[in-house]
Amino acid sequence: MxxxxxxxxxxxxxxxxxxxxxxxxxxxxxxxxxxxxxxxxxxxxxxxxxxxxxxxxxxxxxxxxxxxxxxxxxxxxxxxxxxxxxxxxxxxxxxxxxxxTDGRGYLQSLLEVLTGELSEKQVAIIGAGGAARAVVTALKNNHTKRIVVANRTIEKAEQLLNRLHSPVSLLEAQEIKTVESNLEQFDIVINTTSVGMSPQVEQTPICLDKLSNKSIVSDLIYNPIKTKFLTEAEAKGATILNGVxxxxxxxxxxxxxxxxxxxxxxxxxxxxxxxxxxxxxxx
CATH class of the missing domain: 3.40.50.10860 (Leucine Dehydrogenase, chain A, domain 1)
Known part of the structure; x- marks a missing residue:
């Protein structure tokens, strides 16, 4: 049976x-x-x-x-x-x-494209919903050097971080515009929002003008397989990772x-x- x-x-x-x-x-x-x-x-x-x-x-x-x-x-x-x-x-x-299993599932996919150790990496998380909580928890528990959670409403990002027990130096909440203006300092940029998901495929969660070509840009979305966010990051020479x-x-x-x-x-x-x-x- x-x-x-x-x-x-x-x-x-x-x-x-x-x-x-x-x-x-x-x-x-x-x-x-x-x-x-x-x-x-x-x-x-x-x-x-x-x-x-x-x-x-x-x-x-x-x-x-x-x-x-x-x-x-x-x-x-x-x-x-x-x-x-x-x-x-x-x-x-x-x-x-x-x-x-969401956070660990994400971490396993990230490690497949990561060079170096998470303990050396600065990460920007876009969004402060449930997916962000899972990703932040996995990164925090694996000793990531610095994690910045960026949300259009900074209070929501602060609420997310207040749930987690970590050194203040490890976790920060910032407005999206602040992250955009300092994007070159981040080794990994992760979109955990639904912005760019089918059928709204022409939208992007943040501006990538200041992105470093040495960064990894990750999108938890997998439909479309390559979002506009990832397409723009790839054009700038960044490593890209979708949500599959x-x-x-x-x-x-x-x-x-x-x-x-x-x-x-x-x-x-x-x-x-x-x-x-x-x-x-x-x-």
Whole structure:
């Protein structure tokens, strides 16, 4: 009998998680099936209880449920508590445990293009939402030299940093204009906002006029595969990194929690890229 896994979100019709995970299950000959469940916010508690009553192996959680779902779980991992959100639920017997694999998934993709150590790098994070919290937590926990969170509303950036326990010298909140005017000092620039996502593909989150050609410019967006933000950064000679790696890696980490097996990440990446209809090589 196949074990069932799923995705809780609203909406979820666009999600590539089912095809990615089902390909990984097939590759490892795991008797399992992954489905997307469209769960309206008022039905979230019932959906979480269904994981127990229907004996699902676990679920991923996506927008808009990553924070609210924490209220309905039996146990929450320390990393997820620090981030303040859960993207992975594991059922162990009758107990539901929440994890967050987003930050570690992103970090794994970044390390593939990084030269040198994070302890030597200054990083600018654009945005102060849930994705930013996950990325900042992963970078902080891996001893990044300096992290600046830039948001159009600086108060929101300050709220994000106030959640985290770190030396003041490591974490800073700045307005976007301040980061733009000093962009050359950053080794890594990461967009965690939805600015530039399809269909608003002509928008960019910040101006890159002062970008160093030695920088890495990263966008968590993967549709389009190469945003205008990344196109402009590439034109300036920077190394670019899109959000496919983060998406695949966070999914692979969830897969490992559920099955105790490591999926073929290259196969998962290929599956996602086929759905997106294109590919480019990060420089």
């Amino acid at each position: 196949e074990k069932l896994y799923g995705l809780l979100g609203y909406p979820v019709g666009h999600s590539m998680s089912p095809s990615m995970h089902n390909k990984a299950f097939e590759d490892l000959k795991v008797a399992a099936r992954y489905m997307a469940f469209e769960v309206e916010p008022q039905n979230l508690q019932n959906a979480v209880e269904a994981i127990r009553s229907l004996q699902l192996g676990g679920c991923n959680v996506t927008i808009p449920h990553k924070v609210e779902v924490m209220n309905y779980l039996d146990e929450i991992d320390e990393e997820a508590l620090e981030i303040g959100a859960v993207n992975t639920i594991v059922r162990e017997g009758n107990k539901l445990i929440g994890y967050n 790696g983060m998406f695949v890696n966070q999914g692979a980490l969830s897969f490992e929690y559920w099955t105790k097996q490591s999926p073929n990440r290259k196969l998962m990446t290929k599956t996602v890229l086929q759905q997106l209809g294109g590919y480019y090589v990060n420089r």
